[in-house]
Amino acid sequence: SQTIHQWPATLVQPVGSPLSLECTVEGTSNPNLYWYRQAAGRGLQLLFYSVGIGQISSEVPQNLSASRPQDRQFILSSKKLLLSDSGFYLCAWSGYRTGELFFGEGSRLTVL
Amino acid sequence: GENVEQHPSTLSVQEGDSAVIKCTYSDSASNYFPWYKQELGKRPQLIIDIRSNVGEKKDQRIAVTLNKTAKHFSLHITETQPEDSAVYFCAASSVNRDDKIIFGKGTRLHILP
Numbered sequence: 001s002q003t004i005h006q007w008p009a010t011l012v013q014p015v016g017s018p019l020s021l022e023c024t025v026e027g028t029s030n031p032n033l034y035w036y037r038q039a040a041g042r043g044l045q046l047l048f049y050s051v052g053i054g055q056i057s058s059e060v061p062q063n064l065s066a067s068r069p070q071d072r073q074f075i076l077s078s079k080k081l082l083l084s085d086s087g088f089y090l091c092a093w094s095g096y097r098t099g100e101l102f103f104g105e106g107s108r109l110t111v112l
Numbered sequence: 113g114e115n116v117e118q119h120p121s122t123l124s125v126q127e128g129d130s131a132v133i134k135c136t137y138s139d140s141a142s143n144y145f146p147w148y149k150q151e152l153g154k155r156p157q158l159i160i161d162i163r164s165n166v167g168e169k170k171d172q173r174i175a176v177t178l179n180k181t182a183k184h185f186s187l188h189i190t191e192t193q194p195e196d197s198a199v200y201f202c203a204a205s206s207v208n209r210d211d212k213i214i215f216g217k218g219t220r221l222h223i224l225p
Contacts, residue, residue, distance in 0.1 A: 049212055
């Protein structure tokens with residue numbers, strides 16, 4: 001069966017520090033991969049999605065970036081965090097043209 | 113791009129009554145409409161979905177309806193129970209185009225005893 005792992009679960013970082021959140025999927029190949037952010041208002045904002053290695057689409061201009069160095073690995077990064085980057089970050093995967101998203105357990109980021 | 117609007121943002125219903133959450137979308141190419149439930153502190157999970165070739169789908173106490181002409185779809189929960197209390201998200205996607213899945217802002221559903 002397929003599983004998705006996301007880490008770290010909780011992160012407290014100072015403003016201006018770098019960020020790296022990692023997500024891996026097991027049990028499937030060539031998944032679509034997504035990063036969403038859920039701010040205090042609870043909406044799920046799509047940040048990045050990828051349909052293959054090296055193929056990243058950005059939905060929101062910001063100081064975050066994403067990379068997909070391997071088929072089942074998706075990384076969310078920032079060189080310098082802002083206060084507004086605080087939130088709950090969710091990685092997710094779906095099969096090609098199947099639609100259903102499977103979410104990781106999330107990473108709660110607090111920027112102080 | 114796709115834009116999904118969801119109403120209401122908060123909904124309180126008496127236990128046993130029905131709850132209805134409504135969403136509209138903007139992209140006529142969207143053809144897949146899932147609903148997710150997120151309990152406090154947990155990840156969202158799919159509860160029901162509908163594709164554009166179907167007008168209604170039911171799964172026990174949950175049903176979803178789709179009106180492609182009007183570009184809106186709704187979630188109906190009947191005989192609500194305390195465990196239905198959660199945040200519900202609708203979403204829209206074009207799975208034949210780019211698989212991008214856009215969510216509404218969510219509805220916090222409270223089931224009152």
